[in-house]
Amino acid sequence: MLAEYFPILLFILVGLAVGVIPVVLGALLGPHRPDPEKNSPYECGFEAFEDARMKFDVRYYLVAILFILFDLEIAFLFPWAAVLGEIGLFGFVSMMVFLAILVVGFVYEWKKGALEWE
Amino acid sequence: MTTPLPDFALALPEIVLLAGACALLIFDLFARGERREGSVRFAGLVLLATAAATLFVLLGTGGALAYTFNGLYVADVMALLLKLGATLAVALALAYSRRYLHDRGLLKGELLALLLFALLGMMVMMSANSLLTLYLGLELLSLCLYSLVALNRDSPVSTEAAMKYFVLGALASGLLLYGMSMIYGATGTLTITEVARQVANLQANSAQHGFLVFGVVFLIAGLAFKLGVVPFHMWIPDVYQGAPTAVTLVIGTAPKLAAFAMAVRLLVNGLLDLAADWQQMLVILSVLSMAIGNITAIAQTNVKRMLAYSTIAHMGFMLLGLLSGVVGGNWLNAAEAYAAAMFYTVVYVLMSLGAFGMLVHLSGKGFECERLEDLKGLNRRSPWQAFIMLLLMFSLAGVPPTAGFYAKLSVLSATVAAGQIWLAVVAVLLSLVGAFYYLRVVKLMYFDDPAETAPALEGERDARVLLSANGLALLVIGIVPQPLMGLCFVAIKSL
Numbered sequence: 001m002l003a004e005y006f007p008i009l010l011f012i013l014v015g016l017a018v019g020v021i022p023v024v025l026g027a028l029l030g031p032h033r034p035d036p037e038k039n040s041p042y043e044c045g046f047e048a049f050e051d052a053r054m055k056f057d058v059r060y061y062l063v064a065i066l067f068i069l070f071d072l073e074i075a076f077l078f079p080w081a082a083v084l085g086e087i088g089l090f091g092f093v094s095m096m097v098f099l100a101i102l103v104v105g106f107v108y109e110w111k112k113g114a115l116e117w118e
Numbered sequence: 119m120t121t122p123l124p125d126f127a128l129a130l131p132e133i134v135l136l137a138g139a140c141a142l143l144i145f146d147l148f149a150r151g152e153r154r155e156g157s158v159r160f161a162g163l164v165l166l167a168t169a170a171a172t173l174f175v176l177l178g179t180g181g182a183l184a185y186t187f188n189g190l191y192v193a194d195v196m197a198l199l200l201k202l203g204a205t206l207a208v209a210l211a212l213a214y215s216r217r218y219l220h221d222r223g224l225l226k227g228e229l230l231a232l233l234l235f236a237l238l239g240m241m242v243m244m245s246a247n248s249l250l251t252l253y254l255g256l257e258l259l260s261l262c263l264y265s266l267v268a269l270n271r272d273s274p275v276s277t278e279a280a281m282k283y284f285v286l287g288a289l290a291s292g293l294l295l296y297g298m299s300m301i302y303g304a305t306g307t308l309t310i311t312e313v314a315r316q317v318a319n320l321q322a323n324s325a326q327h328g329f330l331v332f333g334v335v336f337l338i339a340g341l342a343f344k345l346g347v348v349p350f351h352m353w354i355p356d357v358y359q360g361a362p363t364a365v366t367l368v369i370g371t372a373p374k375l376a377a378f379a380m381a382v383r384l385l386v387n388g389l390l391d392l393a394a395d396w397q398q399m400l401v402i403l404s405v406l407s408m409a410i411g412n413i414t415a416i417a418q419t420n421v422k423r424m425l426a427y428s429t430i431a432h433m434g435f436m437l438l439g440l441l442s443g444v445v446g447g448n449w450l451n452a453a454e455a456y457a458a459a460m461f462y463t464v465v466y467v468l469m470s471l472g473a474f475g476m477l478v479h480l481s482g483k484g485f486e487c488e489r490l491e492d493l494k495g496l497n498r499r500s501p502w503q504a505f506i507m508l509l510l511m512f513s514l515a516g517v518p519p520t521a522g523f524y525a526k527l528s529v530l531s532a533t534v535a536a537g538q539i540w541l542a543v544v545a546v547l548l549s550l551v552g553a554f555y556y557l558r559v560v561k562l563m564y565f566d567d568p569a570e571t572a573p574a575l576e577g578e579r580d581a582r583v584l585l586s587a588n589g590l591a592l593l594v595i596g597i598v599p600q601p602l603m604g605l606c607f608v609a610i611k612s613l
Contacts, residue, residue, distance in 0.1 A: 090123060101136075101140060104140045104144060111147045
């Protein structure tokens with residue numbers, strides 16, 4: 001019974017090692033030349049500490065929404081690809097129809113200029 | 119392993135519509151010209167093809183009940199007839215509002231595509247045989263309607279209306295989903311016909327029965343929101359008033375058919391054995407809607423808002439038909455009552471199309487016909503339009519020989535047959551209250567002097583002809599109601 005948990009223990013140990021060792025090695029072996037900019041916390045695109053009610057460009061939303069839309073289809077494509085051999089032509093055609101509908105949306109956003117920043 | 123192919127032919131209307139809507143979106147991207155002539159014509163063609171496909175399926179199945187997609191989808195006469203009705207309603211709405219939309223710069227490919235996708239949502243709802251299919255259709259419809267309301271994005275009123283509609287709509291969807299999850303928990307299935315089978319075998323007063331009734335309460339709440347009956351009506355006046363009139367015209371018509379289909383699928387197809395439970399809830403909703411709808415409408419000065427309250431009252435009246443189907447576990451009255459409710463819904467959609475269509479028609483460039491004063495002295499300015507509006511108002515009030523009268527009569531006779539005399543009396547009294555504000559419109563049109571500032575009419579000829587046909591159709595249906603009533607009967611019998 002207990003022996004069956006051994007792979008999990010191994011997994012935890014390896015996971016810890018992979019997580020910890022590079023950080024320790026980096027701290028020990030890497031060059032240290034700190035400056036205030038490097039020591040400040042990193043957050044993409046924004047100041048880390050300021051009023052949350054600030055204005056920012058609405059184009060972020062557009063890009064984010066479009067990204068999510070087209071990113072999610074991958075979630076459908078992976079399982080589909082894994083069992084493609086079993087679901088046959090019907091499964092293949094179903095996914096092609098789904099992708100075709102997505103392409104309609106893609107052509108629309110492209111032509112409307114939603115992909116251009118300026 | 120090969121998957122057996124589902125019967126795609128049954129879903130032909132939806133397939134045609136989906137392909138058409140996608141093609142329209144692409145077509146419009148590459149179309150030139152300000153008036154969008156090509157795109158509007160394209161949308162008309164898609165609607166025509168959808169109607170043809172629906173007729174084709176209707177003739178193909180010969181009215182037989184048919185399921186496909188592993189029981190997720192049902193094609194029966196009710197679904198197919200309602201689909202034809204909804205397609206017609208959307209087509210008419212588009213025809214009425216073309217010039218209005220163009221004048222306001224709203225006639226874009228997006229509007230047309232959203233209209234078609236909304237219609238697709240309604241069709242999916244009408245053919246749903248699974249709670250999931252139903253929800254899918256409902257969300258497709260609702261999301262399109264939210265965007266349509268917000269289409270005029272520079273108008274603060276429209277934006278506010280869209281925001282309210284969206285937030286409340288999301289809440290209602292949540293309630294509905296919660297109810298569905300309870301039904302699923304009690305029966306272990308999402309297929310509506312299977313739910314019905316499970317409910318029929320259920321012991322009274324078992325734990326599952328409690329679960330089910332709990333779920334039904336939430337289902338009814340979600341349903342009541344979509345129908346817009348009291349106390350889930352708060353969004354209706356604001357959305358009807360805030361949306362551009364052409365969009366109100368769409369929201370107030372075809373989706374009512376879909377909401378009726380949804381009510382029938384959930385309550386009649388799925389939960390008929392629990393009728394004793396849900397009929398009580400519908401009684402409360404119905405009486406409250408008729409009272410609050412009719413009485414509040416009197417105080418309105420905005421015609422769109424007045425018609426919004428009138429919608430609430432009418433949907434309350436329609437519920438009377440739905441709630442008098444089963445009497446003491448006896449289903450003898452069911453076909454009459456549900457057919458009467460369906461007839462009422464169809465006639466209401468026609469009246470609403472006409473009334474909002476007329477408002478759209480009377481609005482000109484830079485002028486919105488939406489206050490009661492705007493209708494003053496219409497008879498002197500354009501007698502024919504005033505006459506059609508008169509017919510519409512008489513029909514909404516239920517004055518014979520218009521269709522509104524016969525619709526009210528058939529619902530009331532179903533209510534009386536169910537032994538609910540007091541409900542029938544209340545309904546008649548509240549309809550009398552309602553007659554006041556419809557007749558006030560008639561008085562304003564015929565006996566008041568036109569305002570100095572009233573602009574000249576500039577309506578299109580096509581829209582005028584169609585509006586006249588719409589108004590006269592109500593008169594014809596009122597005098598010869600049997601064909602439409604017969605169709606409703608066939609539809610309900612096919613369930």
